[in-house]
Amino acid sequence: MGQLLSSLNLRGNSDIVPEIGFDIENAAPTTEESEIHDELYTLLIQPTTELLQSFRQYEPASDMIREAIASPTTENEDKAWEAVTPTVNMLRTFYSYSSQLEKGIPTLLNVLCKDGTTKDLDRHPGLTKLFADLLDFVFEFDYIKKSCYSK
Template identity: 45%
Template structure:
């Protein structure tokens, strides 16, 4: 496996390891059915979450009114407006919890064979990475998210509107849940980071690696998924524009995660990731998301500026 993947870094497209994956039409086998069903149920809200983020209506005007003129009426109005918004923010925060269970399935035994064998699970892993990319793109265009949660947290910390909150059971439950285990603090830090969901996915993956001592297996999983997405696009296994964009996004996020998980990163000469071929695929096929994909590689990777990164690779990404 190592010798096959190491060829990915030599700059020859034909040497990129080609996994036999069909990401567009994967269906669960009997062996993966139970896990697929369980994880699918967790990931089911994906489209709903992204649509709610696209249509997110901030509470900025009411919050500004409550701050500039803090009457009980204005504060109550702002508080009531921010409640459903915070419920959505909490839902976004909890999304990536299925990732460790998927990684466990791939890391038992031969990783490459598992990716090919459990293609429906591989597609679910790709769905999580794609969601992270799209979520962060939308989040960065929605500054009201952080403003709304900051107001919510400040109000909680002051203990204001306690009586009003207690008149609504669902609000009481939400407040109790967010105070418990300092969840409000965690969510606040979560939204403060520019690429919120990618950071969460990276942290969850890194924690899984550390707890289970599976760095090599997870790295193989990520480099294998990146290669599968690369071939899906360059060999035209996916034809629909939305699937081409999907595969390119997953390829990029896989590279970013690999660069954070592997001690040597994705850019050195021993890496199984062929950065030149990946960038070429983005340049050739990523018309719709070229700028976003290249920016993600440049600003979200960890080892790009290391001394071990070849100068031509740095130059390849520095101009984008």
């Protein structure tokens, strides 16, 4: 994961991002950061497994909607409604999560970027891992989204 952060260096070779001085895969929050870590973990990381699982099971309702529009019978409308309802619920869940991201990410980045990136990443291993887990979620979400559109 340290390599990932190093690869984010967009300023050329003059300002190379140094390696992180701990094992990010097994990082645990320090006593100093445990309260904010637990709060942000519950807010930002805990829901991600369920969100990704529901997104993997996403079934588009477009065929049933088209059928209900083309042949507006009660049966077709009911089928379309039954197909659309889970998607609407999923969208509501993702919207709610995005609101949590909007609140939590500035808090996380304020701690991680407060003084000097390297010092704060090393000083806050739990929050650094939390940020890495969040990036992992984002990459997986985008991968699933890309897969859905290629069906």
